[in-house]
Amino acid sequence: MAAKNMKELEALINKKIRQALETEVSKTARNSLKEHIVDDVYEAYTPQTYDRTGGLLQDRNIDTHMENDNTLSVRSTREEDGRDIASIIEYGKGYSYDGLDERIGARPFHEEVAKELANGLAKDALIKGLKKQGIEVK
Numbered sequence: 001m002a003a004k005n006m007k008e009l010e011a012l013i014n015k016k017i018r019q020a021l022e023t024e025v026s027k028t029a030r031n032s033l034k035e036h037i038v039d040d041v042y043e044a045y046t047p048q049t050y051d052r053t054g055g056l057l058q059d060r061n062i063d064t065h066m067e068n069d070n071t072l073s074v075r076s077t078r079e080e081d082g083r084d085i086a087s088i089i090e091y092g093k094g095y096s097y098d099g100l101d102e103r104i105g106a107r108p109f110h111e112e113v114a115k116e117l118a119n120g121l122a123k124d125a126l127i128k129g130l131k132k133q134g135i136e137v138k
Contacts, residue, residue, distance in 0.1 A: 013135075014069060020129025021072045026064045028125035029074040032116050033062060036109040037076065041089055045104050049097050056086065075110060086110070 003009035037056045055061055061078040076086035088094040092106030127137045 016130060016133050016135055017126070018066065018069055019133060020126050021070070022066060024129030024132065025072055025122055025125040026074070028121060029072065029113065029117060030062055030064055032113045032121060033074055033076065033109070036112045036116075040109040040112055041107050044107050049100075055080075056089075061086075074113065 003012050034057055041056060042052070055078045056076050058078075061076055062074070063077045064072065064074045067073050078085040083094065083096075089107050090110050091108075092104060093101055095101050095104065130137050
């Protein structure tokens, strides 16, 4: 599709950017989240009073979606008995066993993913996604 004017060109570019966000950037963000779950959550603490389910790593518990035309959201949605397990781990408040809030504390894995994406990981994935669509990016 060739653009006939600047407005059409802008719409075409925005469509390609959204497609790159939904594919390459989403995949990269999801992989980064999984890496941080392993490194920042699972390897940072070994439970003594419960059995770990591994639920944070399950694809069904990771949500990636477009908030709007140019904002991708990635988040662990792990819940149990109506409790937001991902937020409890992120902020270190609300564990169901006495003393765990203080002993374990926060393990801000979402925050670490956001930093990594902001420090160039998202940009690199976006460029890769645009190049796959035939867009030359410098």
